[in-house]
Amino acid sequence: MRVLITGARGFIGRHVLRRLEADPRVTEIHATQSRRRDSDNGQARTVWHSLDLLQPDAAHALCLKLRPTHVLHAAWITAHNDYWGSPENLAWLAASCDLLRAFAASGGERFVQIGTAAEYDWSYGCMVEGVTPERPNTLYGSAKKSFHDVLQAASAKLGLSAATGRVFFGYGPYENAGRIIPYACRQLALGQPAEFSSGAAWRDFLYIEDLAAAAVALLNSPLEGAVNLASGDPIQLRRIVELIGEISGRAELIRLGARPDREGDPAMIVASPTLIRSTGWQPSYSLRRGLETTYAWWASEVARADADGRR
Structure with a gap:
């Protein structure tokens, strides 16, 4: 190949x-x-x-x-x-x-x-x-x-x-910083509040x-x-940010409901992964393990930026 x-x-x-x-x-x-x-x-x-x-x-x-x-x-x-x-x-x-x-x-x-x-x-x-x-x-x-x-x-x-x-x-390292998981990770790594909508929507x-x-x-x-x-496993956005709060040890900084829900936002977007699984592929990371790895990466990026700023 x-x-x-x-x-x-x-x-x-x-x-x-x-x-x-x-x-x-x-x-x-x-x-x-x-x-x-x-x-x-x-x-x-x-x-x-x-x-x-x-x-x-x-x-x-x-x-x-x-x-x-x-x-x-x-x-x-x-x-x-x-x-x-x-x-x-x-x-x-x-x-x-x-x-x-x-x-x-x-x-x-x-x-x-x-x-x-x-x-x-x-x-x-x-x-x-x-x-x-x-x-x-x-x-x-x-x-x-x-x-x-x-x-x-x-x-x-x-x-x-x-x-x-x-x-x-x-999601994971190098994702666009403006998306929900990087935003949550960066805010909590900085020790700052992270504001979200209700987080009621389900995503894959x-x-x-x-x-x-x-x-x-x-x-x-x-x-x-x-x-x-895709994973084929839907999870509510609120649970995603709550897990990041637990992983960071800064759950008190999570502000669910601080922002309005986006008008017209679909209640659920989830996929059937049957076809890709027919190749023998299957996920190897649990959601928690993936979020732990992601938070650690973003926390290191925050620490590096802080160190660069002090030089």
Whole structure:
């Protein structure tokens, strides 16, 4: 397997990359980055390529040179809150189509994109591949679904195997600091109050190492179409932050109900993980263990920032 991974500096991509590094089936690993940087420690097998995928036909020359057998496409706009309605989603849709065309022209075999739970109609609560209607209500979800549709229709014509790994709620080190778990961890590590809504909604959380393992399992499998990458175990948001309070030893700083619930926020978003489990994958982290590891990482980041500020 000669694997090309995009978005390898991102939250999901960096963890997937470490999994690929340890996979004996992978003979070559190539990763794209928008600007030249030193490679991270522990990535001895990865060859980095400076490439702006948003430039028209940017991937064409690289794919012809490398001739990857597999692509794991994790690059997309991810700025917290901005990505839901950003017009940049249209640019990433076009860039993804360019990458697919370049990969097919270079003789590629399997293309897996990182998709999103936002491709589904969230009013159904529980999302099942091929059963739950796909009716996104954001530009982000619409763009991701559009590429999923293109990928599936084109793969049959191009002789490729293709799948979309639909991610639900991954969490762990390097997650965007504005999201609920990083916010709770940082506030409590700082010894400051953490304010939340009622926390009544139910969500499907999966620790990032398990999510990365699921993505690699999908890449190595023959599964095609949409595949949920999720735990399948719903938990209320209030319980998540209460656990972080317990882990930090600062439960008194949790302020549930201090903020209003978001209007129209779905009561439940949970996935059926039956398809991805058919590969033999299963989560290895309990929720508590994942949160303990996550809190420790964010606490170390807070301590490091504090030390840097005193220098």
